[in-house]
Amino acid sequence: xxxxxxxxxLPTADSPKVAIFVDDKEVLxxxxxxxLEALKAVGIETPHICYHPYLPVSGNCRQCLVEQEGPRxxxxxxxxxxxVTPGMKxxxxxxxARVKNARKATNEFMLVNHPLDCPICDxxxxxxxxxxxxxxxxESRLRPEVGKQYHANxxxxxxxxxxxxxxxKRVALxxxxxxxxxxxxxxxxxxxxxxxxxxxxxxxxxSRGDHTYITTFPGEKLDHEYDLCVTDICPVGALTAxxxxxxxxxxxxxxxxxxxxxxxxxxxxWIDHNNGKIWRIMPRCNPEVNRSWLSNTSRLAYMSFTxxxxxxxxxxxxxxxxxxxxxxxxxxGGACTLEDLAALKMLKDYLxxxxxxxxxxxxxxxxxxxxxxxxxxxxxxxGFKALGIPDNNLNDLMKHAADYDVLLTVHNDLFGDDEGAxxxxxxxxxxxxxxxxxxxxxxxxxxxxxxxxxxxxGTMINSLNILQKLSPAPxxxxxxxxxxxxxxxxxxxxxxxxxxxxxxxxxxxxxxxKPYSYENIRSTGVKLDGVLL
Amino acid sequence: xxxxxxxCTSNFGKGAQDIAVYKKLGxxxxxxxxxxxxxxxxxxxLVQRSGLRGRxxxxxxxxxxxxFVPRNTGKPxxxxxxxxxxxxxxxxxxxxxxxxxxRLIEGLIIAGWALGSRTAYIYxxxxxxxxxxxxxxxxxxxYAEGLLGKNIGGxxxxxxxxxxxxxxxxxxxxxxxxxNSLEGQKGQPxxxxxxxxxxxxxxxxxxxxxxxxxxxLPWIFQNSPEAYAAxxxxxxxxxxxxxxxxxxxxxxxxxxxxxxPLMELLTSSDYACGIDGTLKxxxxxxxxxxxxxxxxxxxxxxxYECMAGLKTMFGSxxxxxxxxxxxxxxxxxxxxxxxSHESCGQCTPCREGTGYAKRILNAIIxxxxxxxxxxxxxxxxxxxxxxxxCPLAPALGAPMTALIKxxxxxxxxxxxxxxxxxxxxxxxxYRPGAFW
Numbered sequence: 001x002x003x004x005x006x007x008x009x010l011p012t013a014d015s016p017k018v019a020i021f022v023d024d025k026e027v028l029x030x031x032x033x034x035x036l037e038a039l040k041a042v043g044i045e046t047p048h049i050c051y052h053p054y055l056p057v058s059g060n061c062r063q064c065l066v067e068q069e070g071p072r073x074x075x076x077x078x079x080x081x082x083x084v085t086p087g088m089k090x091x092x093x094x095x096x097a098r099v100k101n102a103r104k105a106t107n108e109f110m111l112v113n114h115p116l117d118c119p120i121c122d123x124x125x126x127x128x129x130x131x132x133x134x135x136x137x138x139e140s141r142l143r144p145e146v147g148k149q150y151h152a153n154x155x156x157x158x159x160x161x162x163x164x165x166x167x168x169k170r171v172a173l174x175x176x177x178x179x180x181x182x183x184x185x186x187x188x189x190x191x192x193x194x195x196x197x198x199x200x201x202x203x204x205x206x207s208r209g210d211h212t213y214i215t216t217f218p219g220e221k222l223d224h225e226y227d228l229c230v231t232d233i234c235p236v237g238a239l240t241a242x243x244x245x246x247x248x249x250x251x252x253x254x255x256x257x258x259x260x261x262x263x264x265x266x267x268x269x270w271i272d273h274n275n276g277k278i279w280r281i282m283p284r285c286n287p288e289v290n291r292s293w294l295s296n297t298s299r300l301a302y303m304s305f306t307x308x309x310x311x312x313x314x315x316x317x318x319x320x321x322x323x324x325x326x327x328x329x330x331x332x333g334g335a336c337t338l339e340d341l342a343a344l345k346m347l348k349d350y351l352x353x354x355x356x357x358x359x360x361x362x363x364x365x366x367x368x369x370x371x372x373x374x375x376x377x378x379x380x381x382x383g384f385k386a387l388g389i390p391d392n393n394l395n396d397l398m399k400h401a402a403d404y405d406v407l408l409t410v411h412n413d414l415f416g417d418d419e420g421a422x423x424x425x426x427x428x429x430x431x432x433x434x435x436x437x438x439x440x441x442x443x444x445x446x447x448x449x450x451x452x453x454x455x456x457x458g459t460m461i462n463s464l465n466i467l468q469k470l471s472p473a474p475x476x477x478x479x480x481x482x483x484x485x486x487x488x489x490x491x492x493x494x495x496x497x498x499x500x501x502x503x504x505x506x507x508x509x510x511x512x513x514k515p516y517s518y519e520n521i522r523s524t525g526v527k528l529d530g531v532l533l
Numbered sequence: 534x535x536x537x538x539x540x541c542t543s544n545f546g547k548g549a550q551d552i553a554v555y556k557k558l559g560x561x562x563x564x565x566x567x568x569x570x571x572x573x574x575x576x577x578x579l580v581q582r583s584g585l586r587g588r589x590x591x592x593x594x595x596x597x598x599x600x601f602v603p604r605n606t607g608k609p610x611x612x613x614x615x616x617x618x619x620x621x622x623x624x625x626x627x628x629x630x631x632x633x634x635x636r637l638i639e640g641l642i643i644a645g646w647a648l649g650s651r652t653a654y655i656y657x658x659x660x661x662x663x664x665x666x667x668x669x670x671x672x673x674x675x676y677a678e679g680l681l682g683k684n685i686g687g688x689x690x691x692x693x694x695x696x697x698x699x700x701x702x703x704x705x706x707x708x709x710x711x712x713n714s715l716e717g718q719k720g721q722p723x724x725x726x727x728x729x730x731x732x733x734x735x736x737x738x739x740x741x742x743x744x745x746x747x748x749x750l751p752w753i754f755q756n757s758p759e760a761y762a763a764x765x766x767x768x769x770x771x772x773x774x775x776x777x778x779x780x781x782x783x784x785x786x787x788x789x790x791x792x793x794p795l796m797e798l799l800t801s802s803d804y805a806c807g808i809d810g811t812l813k814x815x816x817x818x819x820x821x822x823x824x825x826x827x828x829x830x831x832x833x834x835x836x837y838e839c840m841a842g843l844k845t846m847f848g849s850x851x852x853x854x855x856x857x858x859x860x861x862x863x864x865x866x867x868x869x870x871x872x873s874h875e876s877c878g879q880c881t882p883c884r885e886g887t888g889y890a891k892r893i894l895n896a897i898i899x900x901x902x903x904x905x906x907x908x909x910x911x912x913x914x915x916x917x918x919x920x921x922x923c924p925l926a927p928a929l930g931a932p933m934t935a936l937i938k939x940x941x942x943x944x945x946x947x948x949x950x951x952x953x954x955x956x957x958x959x960x961x962x963y964r965p966g967a968f969w
Contacts, residue, residue, distance in 0.1 A: 004723065004736060049881075059724045060880045062920050076919040081724055105916035109885035141909060146892040186878060205719075205878070208702075210888035212878035 005056030005192070008080065009033050010287065011041055018086040023095040029084060036064050036079040044092060047103060047132040049110070049235045050187035051080035054291045056196050061110075061187050063132060065102045067091035076102055104136040112142040113210060114236070115166070115182045123237030125250040129185060152181055152206075152213035168213065173203070174222030176242050176296065177231060181213045184238035190214060190230035197293065197371060198226045214238070226371055228300075229293050232282060243300060244280045248272075256473040257284055257523055259460055260298040261335040261453040264376035265368075266462035267294050268524065271302070271454055271473040278302040278454070278475050283372070286524045288464065290372035298372070302454070305475070308437045310449030312480045315490055318408075318431055318446055322491060325354060325406040329397055329427065332359040333412025336484065337458030337470060338383045339502035340410060342509055343488035345387060347408075350492040356404075359384050360392040362418035374463045382461035386510050394421075401426045408433065410484050411453075415439040433484055450484040451476060457499035457518065458483075459506070461528065468525035469518060537803065538764060540752040540772045541745055542788040544633045550667050552674040555635040563754040564642055564680055569688050573604075576647035580750070583758035584770025589615055589706075589743030590819065590849040592769070592837050599740060601730040602648050608737040612644050612653040613729075615711055616744050619658060619703040621820040621871060622851030625774040626744040628786045630657070630664045633748070634671035638694060640747035642680065643754060645692045648740055652693050656711050659698040668696050703875035707923045708741040709733075710877065721877040722923035745774055765791035766836045773835065773850050780812075780856040781805035795825075795833040799854055810856030814939070818848020820868055821928030823935030830854075845935070861940040862898060862947050865933060869894040872929035882917055883926035889913065890929065902948035904955055907937055 011030030018031035022044065029038035036046045037053070049061035057080050064079040069089035076099070093100035110129060118124045150157050150167035157167035168181025186205060191214070194203045202222050206215045216222055222230075231241040253272040260267040260281070268284035281302045283294035322328060328351055332344055348355045359378075366375040378384070384391035394414070397404075398421065407427040414421040416439035424430070425443065432444040435452040455476040459469050489496040489505070496502040500518065507514045516526060549555045571579070581596030602610055614637070618626040630637060641653050657665050672694055675681045683691045697715055704710045705720040712734045714720035733739025749771055753761045762770035769791055778784045781799055783806040789798055795815065798804045814824045817833065823845040825833060833839055840847040855864070873887035890913050893906055914930035921927065937944055948954050 004732075057724070059922065062881050062922075065920060102916065102920050105886075105913075106881050106920065109881050109889070109916075112889055113885055141912065142889060146889065146896060148888055148892070185881070186884060208719075208721075208878040209873060209876040210878065210884050212884065 005058050005196075007055075007196075008037065008051070008053060008057050009083075010053055011037050018084060020084060020087065021089045023090070023092055031084055031086065033084060034080055035066065035077075035082045035084055035088075035090065038084045039066075039079065039090075039092070046079045046092075047107075047128070047135060048080060049128050049132070049185060050189060052189055052192075052233055052292070054197070054293075055189060055192045055233070057081050058188055058192060061185070062106045063103060063110075065099055065106070067096050067099050074098070100136075103132075107132050107136045108140045108142045110185050111140060112146075113148045113182075114185065117180075117183060117237065121183065121237035122240050122245055122250070123183075123234070127237060128235035148210050150182065151211050153215075156181065171215075173214075173216055173239075174227060176228055177222050178240050178242055178245060179214060180238050180240070183236050184214055185236055186212045186214075187235055189233045189235065190239055193226075193230055193233055194222075194224070197229075198224050200224050202227075203230070225295050225297070225369070226293060228296050229283070232292065232294075241280070243303070248274065248279045253279060255282075256471050258454060258470045258473065259379075259462075259468045260294070260301070261337075261379040261460065261470070262298055262301060262377065263295075263373045264379050264381050264463040265289060265372060265374040266379060266460055266466070266468050267298055267372045268468070269294060269298065271475075273473050273475050276475050276477075278305060278473060284523070288524070288527070289462065289466065289468075293372040295369075295371070295373050304436075305452055305454055306477045309452075309477055309481075310434060310437050310441060310447050311478060312450075312482065313446060313448030315448065315487065318448060319491055321406060321429055321431065321446065322351065322408075325351075325429070327404045328355040328406040328408060329404045330355050330357050331394070331397065331407065331409040331412050331414070332357070332384065332389055333410055333414075334361050334363075334378045334380070335411040335453045336380055336383075337453065337456065337460055338380065338387065338506045338513075339456075339458050339483070339485040339496075339499060340488065341380070341383060341387045341389055342502060342506040343485035343492065343496060344410060345389065345509060346492040346494060346505065347488050350494075357389050358393055358397045359390045360394045361412070362394060362414055362421055376463060379462075380460040382463060382465055383459075386461060386513075387506070388509075398423050405429060406431065409440060410488065411435070411450075413438040413440050415443055433487055435481075448487060449478070449481050450487055451481050455481075456483040458485075459503065459516075459518075459521065462525070465528045466525040467513070467516060467521060467528050469521045537788075538772065538790070539788050540761070540764070541629060541633070541636070541748045541774050542786065544636065545628070545786075546632070549633050549635060550631075550671060552635060552671065552678060555633075559755065560635050560751070561639055561680060563639060563751055564686060567754065568643060568646055569686060569690065571646075573647050573649055576643065579758050580647070580753065583749075583753045583761040584765060584768070585746065585749055585753065585761065586769045586837065587743055588745035588749075588773065588850070590620065590821075590846070592847060595742065595746055598730065598742075599644070599647055601728070602738045602740055603731060604649060606738060609652060610648050610650040611734045611737055611739040612641060612648060612650050613708075613711065613715065613734060613739055613741045614641065614653065614655040614744055614747060615706060615708065615741050616655055616657040616661075616664075617699045617706045617711060618661075618744075618849075619701075619706050619875075620849050620851060621868075622778055622816065622853045623776055623819050623849045624778075625776045625786050625850060627658075627661050627664050629744055629748055629774065630661070631667045634668045635675065636748045636751055637668075637744055638671060638675050638681070640750040641694055642685065642692055643750045644740070644742065644747060646690060650740070651691050653695070654715055654734075655694060655696045656699055656705070656715055657696060659701050665696060665698060672696065702877075703871075704877045704923070704925060707925070710923070711741065712739060719877075721879045724922060766834075766838065769837050775804075775835070775850045775852050777805045777852045777854075779816075779853040780809040780859070781854055782807045782809055789835065791836045793835045795830050795835055795852070798835060798852060799830075808854055808856065810858060813855055813857045813859060814861075815855070816851070816853040816932070818846050819851040820853075820871070821924075821931060822846040822848045823931050824939065826939055846931075861936055861943050862894075865936045866891075866894045866898045868929060868932055872925065876925060880920075880922045882920045883922075886913055886917060887926055887929055890933065897944065897947050900947070900950040902944075902951050902954060903957070904948065906948060907941065907944055911937060 015030035709723035869891035873891035917926035917930035
């Protein structure tokens with residue numbers, strides 16, 4: 001494995017089209033990419049194990065072989081490493097028996113030393129090796145009886161009931177990731193991820209030949225904010241996440257596409273759930289936002305989504321309170337969607353001069369890590385700006401806390417984020433709209449539970465000015481709970497009972513968003529180039 | 534033969550490790566205006582005219598390789614000497630460097646001048662201790678005499694040579710793996726292109742040459758490229774150093790012109806003095822070359838074209854004849870063990886495939902072979918071709934195919950030793966140390 005691998009060039013919408021010949025048929029493909037991506041662009045899938053669009057190409061699995069007509073006749077080449085050149089002649093298994101056999105041979109070679117663990121393997125159902133095997137004829141010439149014996153680390157070896165030496169089934173690489181050395185196909189994706197993306201070389205391929213194995217440096221652990229990404233990119237079940245290991249079969253999970261509302265980059269996620277329970281959060285590929293990566297914080301946050309929740313409050317009491325209030329501070333927080341903010345604005349308009357809008361977060365803004373976090377915990381900051389809601393004036397509120405008699409916060413754990421916010425206890429009536437019974441809610445005079453962001457339909461604008469949509473996962477523990485926009489608009493006397501109505505309200509406030517609806521916002525979002533800011 | 538011209542081995546046994554002796558024998562005469570008056574392109578042209586081809590095994594024309602090295606890239610040009618001689622049966626470089634280290638240094642200075650390089654690395658196999666000692670001594674002498682270092686011979690040309698010890702991995706004889714190893718990375722071949730000539734050591738243009746190739750340069754300059762070309766055949770000039778081992782009366786390192794009949798090398802009193810016993814076959818160029826049957830040996834000549842015509846390779850010049858007492862199955866099993874042990878583990882067909890072939894060969898040797906194993910081995914060997922990053926797996930596949938096809942009855946006899954050879958395999962039981 002060399003330090004000098006280059007990142008693959010991916011096709012874009014502006015890629016020049018060039019003509020190449022695939023199986024003697026002329027097709028137009030993107031001209032500035034590798035053959036694998038080019039064939040994908042015209043609908044020809046090439047099986048691959050080690051290639052990953054966001055990792056440097058190492059070309060070691062040899063699964064993506066195709067034939068190319070060259071000066072010395074037809075040669076087998078790897079599609080992932082071959083740049084597209086105009087007029088090149090390519091042969092895929094559709095026309096070339098040699099390619100078909102070569103791919104099958106590679107698949108066989110990988111399988112001969114791969115245990116038949118599929119029935120107990122967490123990756124089964126989303127395993128590249130399994131998929132390739134299904135494609136390549138369901139049979140093998142090679143016989144597992146002469147498969148290799150385990151000889152990577154003597155401490156991990158054992159003799160199974162058939163007398164085979166095996167081992168390395170549960171190697172704890174670190175606090176979150178477990179390695180099964182037998183299942184590993186040495187694609188070195190995880191090594192490249194740690195080296196080139198995480199920029200912290202914690203994994204390494206040790207030894208050589210068919211006794212190569214993944215390991216950390218002696219005495220070191222795999223421990224990094226992005227270490228769970230290696231379990232996503234592992235093409236087989238070698239690297240598994242402790243939090244998901246043996247929890248669910250992947251084919252029993254439903255996936256909801258959403259946005260992680262803990263950071264202003266708005267990492268795209270899949271919420272994998274069944275029977276009303278979230279089992280894991282996975283990164284959802286978005287080339288412009290988080291690519292295929294997700295931080296551990298965002299990924300593991302789901303564990304507390306349904307814990308410590310608030311029940312829905314009595315809105316009449318809140319209404320009465322607001323009716324008699326002299327001066328109300330309306331505070332918006334990080335996880336507010338555009339819909340929530342629009343409803344908050346409605347409430348401000350309803351209360352008139354008695355109310356003032358505040359927004360922001362007391363959590364520190366840190367530097368972007370360049371992977372999948374912008375470092376800004378106010379997820380919808382661009383949305384605040386678009387709707388004209390202050391995004392950074394909580395200090396003003398704290399300075400003039402004595403002026404107010406009602407505090408109403410939405411999705412903002414002020415007390416939990418910063419002890420200094422305790423000064424707001426000067427405000428006699430504190431109404432908290434939150435999903436959780438957090439520090440702020442505990443000290444509230446009135447609490448009103450609302451839906452968590454994973455349970456609502458909504459939109460947000462991320463730090464790259466991309467309009468992204470959240471979809472609701474059916475995992476809300478309490479059917480009585482309502483989204484924050486519905487609660488707020490009810491208080492404002494004009495209940496928005498659906499997300500569509502709420503989005504229309506957003507569009508009333510921000511006409512530039514008029515063209516967008518939940519249907520036409522793509523899963524990867526819509527770039528708002530110069531539309532708003 | 535009346536008079537044999539020796540290009541590389543003429544100083545053997547004359548104490549040429551000492552610079553005074555080497556100079557007396559005509560050494561370093563080229564490191565003068567004879568070389569420095571020529572432009573870089575003239576030197577490369579001269580090497581191209583000599584017909585010199587790489588002596589490491591692949592036989593790529595040296596002048597052509599040098600012409601690929603780009604100029605004025607703003608990066609240094611490195612010359613790397615591939616002295617990581619690991620092919621079973623090959624031992625010429627070891628002797629060449631031990632006996633005549635100054636000739637290598639002289640050849641390197643010529644190459645350095647031709648390529649505009651100022652740094653060369655000699656990547657020596659780590660086990661070659663006498664050789665490394667001899668090289669280091671020679672380098673110190675050359676520095677002391679002003680043949681290396683700054684402003685050689687009063688010119689603006691400066692040149693340094695470093696000896697780097699490898700750690701004994703066969704794969705580090707592959708040029709890109711060698712470069713990785715030289716840089717301190719794991720010795721695994723890189724994807725090509727880019728080829729080392731464009732982006733090699735530290736991403737700079739790098740020329741990797743075999744020891745013997747570079748050692749032919751002083752002779753070519755002292756005499757003439759045409760004289761060198763005339764020694765060989767139409768397609769490749771010069772002589773070749775052969776390492777003859779195995780069942781011959783006198784094993785050793787012999788230098789012979791290209792185009793010499795194979796049987797002359799094995800039987801002539803100038804060379805190996807005859808076969809020991811009855812000839813069964815010859816491995817003509819190192820372990821990765823398919824073996825030749827006796828009848829093929831009769832018509833074989835030692836050059837690139839004839840060997841290619843016989844579907845084998847000229848290789849590194851390791852000629853290994855074996856007689857009828859030798860067991861071909863054991864031979865192939867040894868090769869299987871060797872190649873699977875030396876596979877770097879990077880690409881799938883080699884990592885898994887060589888190990889798989891080895892385990893089948895081990896089973897055959899242990900009397901546990903089954904019908905169909907030979908077809909399986911042949912098909913596996915076929916699947917190595919063109920699917921791997923480097924030629925290590927095909928280097929097992931080629932001799933495996935040839936040996937099974939040419940000596941099939943012997944393999945079948947082994948398989949028939951298994952009383953259940955007709956039945957399907959059952960899971961092998963655990964035997965400690967059986968495979969390792």
